[in-house]
Amino acid sequence: MRTHVVDHPLVAHKLTTLRDARTDTPTFRRLADELVTLLAYEATRDVRTELVDINTPVTRTTGVRLSHPRPLVVPIIRAGLGMLDGMVRLLPTAEVGFLGMIRDETTLEASTYANRMPDDLSGRQVYVLDPMLATGGTLVAAVGELMRRGADDVTVICLLAAPEGVERLEAELAGAPVTVVTGALDEGLDEQGFIVPGLGDAGDRMYGTVG
């Protein structure tokens, strides 16, 4: 597994406002959307392309276009849904699959309550969207489900990651073809499993719910 922390002043600037407890829900959503396009720029560096001949108004030339099979984008419901529009704006031909997952706030165990994805993911580039990589339980389970369906090229895009979560993914997905792209690697987790300094509960802040 490979981890890439995107070191860019615009990412740091937007993350700072996202973290700020005073940031309201509409602004939080807008910033998450903007951040995913910046992170996706880095995460799609190896997206598969093919050569294509076109005519410009001046001459014939060879360019590139996204190739088949189409990439698959998988937001982890709920909070990951807030990253979907920004991602498909960059990859308009992508197919979208869905995983609904919730972390038990006491045991910190992740469970899946919705699963709507293509059966065969072999040969597909898969981009998983989840703003928070905390203990890593959610993403270990999500990537495991993708690999059971034959996925062999998975990129996870997170807004924030904790070192504990990255280490768990490295341990449990050792040797798996997985890349994690994150806007920041934070200090760690608190006793409730929240990322520190973090931004609180991403889903609640994204959708205006409490608890």
Ligand SMILES: O=P(O)(O)OC[C@H]1O[C@H](OP(=O)(O)OP(=O)(O)O)[C@H](O)[C@@H]1O
């Ligand atoms: O790395 P982990 O310790 O598993 O925690 C990370 C998960 O927790 C949050 O989801 P949550 O369970 O709060 O669901 P929500 O998106 O519906 O709020 C977050 O969006 C991740 O999916």
Ligand SMILES: O=c1cc[nH]c(=O)[nH]1
């Ligand atoms: O800090 C955290 C950890 C898990 N899930 C969140 O939404 N925030």
Ligand SMILES: [Mg+2]
């Ligand atoms: Mg939540």
